[in-house]
Amino acid sequence: MAASAAIAKDRLSAALAADRAIRVAVSAASAPRPSAHFGVHEATRPSRTRKLARDAGGANRIVGLDAAQLRTSARALERDHDLARHALNVLVQNTVGSGIDVMPAPRKSGDKVNRELAQQLRDLWDAWWDQPEVTWTHDFGKCQQLLARSAYRDGEVFWQQLAGPVALLEHGAHGIPFSLELLESDMVPLSMYDTSRNIQQGIELNAWGRRVAFWIYKRHPGEGIGYIDDTKRVPAEQVQQFAMIDRIGQVRGLSIFASVMTRMRDIQDYEDSERIAAKVAASLCAQIIKGNPEAYGGTDSTDATGVALDRAYRSLSMVPGMIADDLLPGESIEVLDSKRPNPNVAAYVDGQLRRVAGGLGTSFSSLSMNYNGTYSAQRQELVEKYGAYAMLGEQFVARVMRPVWAAFVKACLLSGAVRMPAGWTLRELTAAVYIRPQMPWIDPLKEALARGEMEDRGWQAPQQNIQLIGNDPEEVLRLREDWAQQNAGLALPGGSRPQPDQEDDPNARGQLRAALIANAVKENE
Numbered sequence: 001m002a003a004s005a006a007i008a009k010d011r012l013s014a015a016l017a018a019d020r021a022i023r024v025a026v027s028a029a030s031a032p033r034p035s036a037h038f039g040v041h042e043a044t045r046p047s048r049t050r051k052l053a054r055d056a057g058g059a060n061r062i063v064g065l066d067a068a069q070l071r072t073s074a075r076a077l078e079r080d081h082d083l084a085r086h087a088l089n090v091l092v093q094n095t096v097g098s099g100i101d102v103m104p105a106p107r108k109s110g111d112k113v114n115r116e117l118a119q120q121l122r123d124l125w126d127a128w129w130d131q132p133e134v135t136w137t138h139d140f141g142k143c144q145q146l147l148a149r150s151a152y153r154d155g156e157v158f159w160q161q162l163a164g165p166v167a168l169l170e171h172g173a174h175g176i177p178f179s180l181e182l183l184e185s186d187m188v189p190l191s192m193y194d195t196s197r198n199i200q201q202g203i204e205l206n207a208w209g210r211r212v213a214f215w216i217y218k219r220h221p222g223e224g225i226g227y228i229d230d231t232k233r234v235p236a237e238q239v240q241q242f243a244m245i246d247r248i249g250q251v252r253g254l255s256i257f258a259s260v261m262t263r264m265r266d267i268q269d270y271e272d273s274e275r276i277a278a279k280v281a282a283s284l285c286a287q288i289i290k291g292n293p294e295a296y297g298g299t300d301s302t303d304a305t306g307v308a309l310d311r312a313y314r315s316l317s318m319v320p321g322m323i324a325d326d327l328l329p330g331e332s333i334e335v336l337d338s339k340r341p342n343p344n345v346a347a348y349v350d351g352q353l354r355r356v357a358g359g360l361g362t363s364f365s366s367l368s369m370n371y372n373g374t375y376s377a378q379r380q381e382l383v384e385k386y387g388a389y390a391m392l393g394e395q396f397v398a399r400v401m402r403p404v405w406a407a408f409v410k411a412c413l414l415s416g417a418v419r420m421p422a423g424w425t426l427r428e429l430t431a432a433v434y435i436r437p438q439m440p441w442i443d444p445l446k447e448a449l450a451r452g453e454m455e456d457r458g459w460q461a462p463q464q465n466i467q468l469i470g471n472d473p474e475e476v477l478r479l480r481e482d483w484a485q486q487n488a489g490l491a492l493p494g495g496s497r498p499q500p501d502q503e504d505d506p507n508a509r510g511q512l513r514a515a516l517i518a519n520a521v522k523e524n525e
Contacts, residue, residue, distance in 0.1 A: 084264060155255045158216075159182050217230065435472065
């Protein structure tokens, strides 16, 4: 009896387990499954008013689809729209300015700068600066501006570094066999692919994706001269590229205007419409309102009194102070008002410009040339946005200035213009400080007080302060010494002598600083 009960219990347990498993399977089958088009986050769910973004592929595929058209559109914007030209001017002005200068600082690791060698390199650099490129058209400051402007507008720019004897080329700086050939992005064919040689968008890569060579047109394809497909292979050691790259693995660059181009076009269209409307409104117009419907007939019509209307169309001239005394019975004059100019245009455009400035990385004040605001607000904007300028400036130094400076020093070595000290490496010889455009001062007194205080407290060296205002410390020291020699023994009018340097008179310097600080505190109150 007990055995039969145990067998029945086992069978019941097995039946219950099987039934439970069946119910779990049915429930799982009927539950909604995750879809590739519907995610958990609301942002991944399409709606009637919002469509999902589609993946256009990898970075290089997107560049291949859009780079050429974006480049063409950006150039058209610069030609036709003053805002786009001004935006480029602001970017170039704050990243390279009149030209990033190089202050040679050759030194062995752990030693001081070799001043004699640094001055020798500086003199050669100054001589090369005037004619650095193959056409002898631009100095190196202008070359930097063209390279930066082309990279921001077109998305990228190329240049070839030519050192030593080159067929049919005469280097600009005599004794320094080194020149640059500036190349627009059109010169490297975007549509050139060859999987057998791992050529992607005109650039030959190795297995790791490092640039091995560039395929460059012998003539600009837009000039209509020569064969378009006539290219030459140039090793990557001779060609450099400065590109606006946003994604890992991206080979070619995209215009910095890519994300703001539609908004800039909208601003242009809106301003054009408002300008035309205001121009029309400036030409005052009026219309004659006829009170009698029969008065709108032809020359055979009569008015309410039976008088023939023999003037179906009348041209009335408007002059200052005129009195309309020739209106017919029932007529009145109505002036057409177009409600222009629109007082809300400036506020609307400023709102759009704030978004354009954010997309480009420029400050709104600089882009809109609207400098209203308190000192604190202006400085906060300047400090925040100058970080964006510093990022672009450092990229330019890394991708343009350092390769050019290293190639220049190497050319000086190969030509014998400079001799490397025994035991030195090329990296030690090419050590340098690159002086980028620095953040300007809103209130020079307050800025100078702050930097002077940091120098007095030992938080900053005098050389750093000099570099922060864009000067060369060596040149400043030389000029100060020269000025002191010129003033030595000179008597001023009235028999007075030149005042001692404040740096040599701690009491005078301290008194001046205390007075300036008191004045600054008083202004803040």
